[in-house]
Amino acid sequence: MRTGIIWISILLLFLSANVFIFWHVWKILPLPTWAKAIIVTLMALSFCLLFANFAPQMDTLPMSISRGIYEIGTSWTIVMLYLLMIFLVLDAGRLLHMVPASFLKDSLWGSISITAFMLVILVYGNIHYNHKVRQPLELTTGKEISKPLKIVMMSDLHLGYHNSRKEFARWVDLVNAEQPDLILIAGDIIDRSIRPLEEEKTAEEFHRLKAPAIACLGNHEHYAGEPNAKRFYREAGITLLCDSVMQIDDIYIIGRNDRTDFKRKKLGELMKGIDRSKYMVLLDHQPFNLEAAEQQHVDFQLSGHTHYGQVWPISWITNFIYEKAFGAYQKGNTRYYISSGIGIWGGKFRIGTRSEYVVATVKHQ
Numbered sequence: 001m002r003t004g005i006i007w008i009s010i011l012l013l014f015l016s017a018n019v020f021i022f023w024h025v026w027k028i029l030p031l032p033t034w035a036k037a038i039i040v041t042l043m044a045l046s047f048c049l050l051f052a053n054f055a056p057q058m059d060t061l062p063m064s065i066s067r068g069i070y071e072i073g074t075s076w077t078i079v080m081l082y083l084l085m086i087f088l089v090l091d092a093g094r095l096l097h098m099v100p101a102s103f104l105k106d107s108l109w110g111s112i113s114i115t116a117f118m119l120v121i122l123v124y125g126n127i128h129y130n131h132k133v134r135q136p137l138e139l140t141t142g143k144e145i146s147k148p149l150k151i152v153m154m155s156d157l158h159l160g161y162h163n164s165r166k167e168f169a170r171w172v173d174l175v176n177a178e179q180p181d182l183i184l185i186a187g188d189i190i191d192r193s194i195r196p197l198e199e200e201k202t203a204e205e206f207h208r209l210k211a212p213a214i215a216c217l218g219n220h221e222h223y224a225g226e227p228n229a230k231r232f233y234r235e236a237g238i239t240l241l242c243d244s245v246m247q248i249d250d251i252y253i254i255g256r257n258d259r260t261d262f263k264r265k266k267l268g269e270l271m272k273g274i275d276r277s278k279y280m281v282l283l284d285h286q287p288f289n290l291e292a293a294e295q296q297h298v299d300f301q302l303s304g305h306t307h308y309g310q311v312w313p314i315s316w317i318t319n320f321i322y323e324k325a326f327g328a329y330q331k332g333n334t335r336y337y338i339s340s341g342i343g344i345w346g347g348k349f350r351i352g353t354r355s356e357y358v359v360a361t362v363k364h365q
Helices: 002-028 033-052 056-060 063-095 108-130 165-177 195-199 219-224 226-236 291-295 314-321
Strands: 132-141 149-154 182-185 213-215 244-248 251-255 279-283 300-303 327-331 334-338 355-364
Touching: 002 033, 002 063, 002 108, 033 063, 056 063, 063 108, 063 195, 108 355, 132 165, 149 165, 165 355, 182 279, 213 251, 219 226, 291 327, 291 334
Parallel strands: 132 355, 149 182, 182 213, 251 279, 279 300, 300 334
Antiparallel strands: 149 355, 244 251, 327 334
């Protein structure tokens, strides 16, 4: 009951924000009524397409239409956020007599200024998203490591209607260029549906990786249907660790099921029987309860999920929600890296955050 009330409140807030934007757009445009009506209707349609993304009928439409619905609908969330901030700032400026009222009503210069600002921020955000940052990370340990290991770490690929096989092929090239010994993926390989991955035969692209790939599940694998996700992982040749452990050379890889699975094992139970003298790496998609890894003397934990908010100022909200929302961290002798992800959910914009992959070297100190 409480969860339902929260979601209804969020929906009403979201709807109110859009009505506020539509009203301001109608007021500011120096156009005839019919032209204003067309523009506001298109904006309202974009808002509606966001919700269409969650309908199962998305997977029955032609691929090009489904992609268009996804791109337009999810991109609207970013457009909405920045238009909301712009109009709130301008309204405050008007109340403080810093912005003339004429700038917000039937205003050519107001319309041009806001349109230009939005175009600049969206073009920048898209270019910044497509640039993948290489994040080096050195992990030293007093435990015996027979030879240094080079590990490429990723999270949140979100392959699907927007991140296509062609886009993923570019990421595979980046990973292979590192010549890693191992590849670790901290969940959310799949976005929301298995359908586009099957139609594009995306699993075949994973076979180009020149090192073993090991992954845990993310929350989006649950949304896409866990049986479907597991089948895709098998076809892709990915070793999936669902509340399980494997040993590679001198390293244990521990993969937790996502916390959306309320029946997942506690970390202590999962680690029973393993040789604690070996270097231990934990894959856990969502970076909640970081103290669990510290209490179990895990050497390193890789997580993702947060995207670091994807765009500013949502990154401020993730900083409030999570103990650590992005980057390297340490609690006791346990080191962590919370990745903002190489891919993204929704519109392809990074503003104040980055798309990244981590290149870690594990060696004896």
